[in-house]
Amino acid sequence: MPGTESVSKQAVLGGVAGIALLAFALTYRFFPGVFHPAPQVQQQPTASQPASPAIAPWIAEQRPPTEAEPAAPSADGAAQTLLAEAVAMGPPAPVTEAVAALLKRARSAEAQGRLIEPADGSAVALYREVLAQDAGNAEAELALKRIGGAIRDWAIAAMERGENAEARRFVAAFADLPHADSELSQLEARLRVLNQVMPLLARAADLLKAGKAVGEGEDTALAVYRQALALDPDNALVDQGLAQIERGFLDQALAAAAQDDFAGADRILADAVAVRPGSQEQQDTRARIEGLRHQQAESVLAQAGSALDAGNADLAEDLLERALAISPDLPGVDDFNQRLRNARLYASFRPGEVIRDTFLATAGQGPPLVVIPTGSFVMGSAADEEGHRDNEEPQRRVEVGAGVAFGQSEVTVGQFRDFVNAAGYVTDAERAGTGSYYDEGTGRLADRRGMTWKNDYSGGRADDNLPVINVSWNDATTYLAWLSQQTGKRYRLPSEAEFEYALRAGSTTPYPWGEGDPRRPVGNFTGDGDRSPKKRSWARAFAEYSDGYWGPAPVRSYPANAFGLHDMVGNVSEWVEDCWHDNYTRAPRDQQAWVNPGCSNRVIRGGSWGSAPDQVRSAWRAGLAAGSRSAQIGFRPVRDL
Secondary structure (H helix, E strand, C coil): CCCHHHHHHHHHHHHHHHHHHHHHHHHHHHCHHHHCCCCCCCCCCCCCCCCCCCCCCCCCCCCCCCCCCCCCCCHHHHHHHHHHHHHHHCCCCCCCHHHHHHHHHHHHHHHCCCCCCCCCCCHHHHHHHHHHHCCCCHHHHHHHHHHHHHHHHHHHHHHHHCCHHHHHHHHHHHHCCCCCHHHHHHHHHHHHHHHHHHHHHHHHHHHHHCCCCCCCCCCCHHHHHHHHHHHCCCCHHHHHHHHHHHHHHHHHHHHHHHCCCHHHHHHHHHHHHHHCCCCHHHHHHHHHHHHHHHHHHHHHHHHHHHHHHCCCHHHHHHHHHHHHHHCCCCCCHHHHHHHHHHHHHHCCCCCCCEECCECCCCCCECCCEEEECCEEEEECCCCCCCCCCHHHCCCEEEEECCCEEEECCCCEHHHHHHHHHHHCCCCHHHHHCEEEEEECCCCEEEEEECCCCCECCCCCECCCCCECCCCCHHHHHHHHHHHHHHHCCCEECCCHHHHHHHHHCCCCCCECCECCCCCCCCCCCCECCCCCCCCCCCCCCECCCCCCCCCCCCCCCCCCCCCCCCCCCCCCEEEEEEECCCCCCCCCCECCCCCCCCCCEEEEECCCCCCCHHHCCCCCEEEEECCCCCCCEECCCEEEC
16 A cells, blocks of 8 residues: 555645646636637728828827737736626536537627628627627627727727828727717717818818918918818817818928028928927928028128238228128127127237328328327326326216327427428418527526527427427317328327327326336436436426436337327327316217317427426316417327228
């Protein structure tokens, strides 16, 4: 006899085998789909019209069938449904051979996609025959529910494709299968909308073929598509039609951009936005146009740079404006504007450069000029500045924003002689018969007959390199008008603001050299070391200073200031353009001269060879009648650039 251990093993093996056999039988009976997998349902063959892959937004979590992926539920889903219902129903009743044969044929028809056609051999017809012979057959009932879901999806797909007849056929079939009332109501509502939309789509297509895509009135494809869109906002065919119209606009916009008509391209893009707001195609096209825009703008800016390098500021500015019209946010514009501004200010010259204009019709040149930099400064003097006068206030910041060239020195006797000889001009001193000179006997300036621009400060014959004196404001402006005519450039007297700006040359101290007495020769003005021919000395002078001259020195005898200008402080005081005003109240805040029509008194600036220390300050100013002349007053030219 077998032992206890062998008996136990046999019992165990027998129990396992019995359980396995029971499980197989139950599975075969309750879940036949495991051994006969539920067939995949395929769409009715419509080779020319494949099912749409879109999901109908009003049927949640459903997807219509495609040719590659039939719409039947998966085997796992069917098995889970069968399991749940089988557990609830209990063991199914046995079927006859005839019913089993019908089920086999029904499964085959379902697997082949013959769900509702032909009428006598479709899966629906066969499953219904099963139910006619075996009422309550669980497999047939579940299959009809499954097929109902597939037919519903077919109906949705047909609607998406705009196949009205197919959609109606599938909706009718779905209504005859197990379904939820809400789903059928939604399908029928959708079908009613489709019945309204389809004629509109046909009308829009005809209008497109006739070339009436857009235009005024309602008889255009765009207007008809919009009617359809109002009825069915999610209709794919409507969107396709609008996309076709949009494409026309986008192609036109690209063509305009290719011809550098970016303003036209923008207008056309605005029309496209009205067709399909926010479409990806519009965004892509706009990005392409922006690329073309930047490329073209950079090319035009490069041309502007070449024009500027060639000295043609006008052409450079025109090209810059064109580049900005193409692309307002073009990189590098700020740097280019600065270059252009400098070119405009200095007319292709550079600050500190010495220039001379050649006469147009005769052999000759204008006086040497120095280009001064633009900038700003505080004009006038503070009340606590030593030597301050009320006419030097209120202080204000003045902008010297336009480039000018100053005479490197005062106008010389020789330069003025060229003018008198060429123009036959008679000065105010010559007409009056008297002029100013220094009287050594009294130590003062006095009038004497015969003194003119030809004389030096003591009444002797003036050397050509001395600054011209005994010239009035009228004489100076007449000379500058003649110089303008000879050169074709605009010569004038400096404004009072320009003179002080050039005199200071960046300094903010009372004197151009700083505070207190100068420690080296910087200009021709009164010093304790100066002596007249008869050994006179100055009553008020800078201590321990001597410049080597009692009267005016030849021009450029002293170092130039920071702007490259000589004799801005000392030698002779100089006429400027402005009318005399008692103070700076309401004075201009730019470099323009402050002129009142018909004014008789003009301003002189800058100390002279005989000026006391307080008159050498940068802010010092005085007023004289325009016809006045003096052995201490001359002038220098300014030329606009």
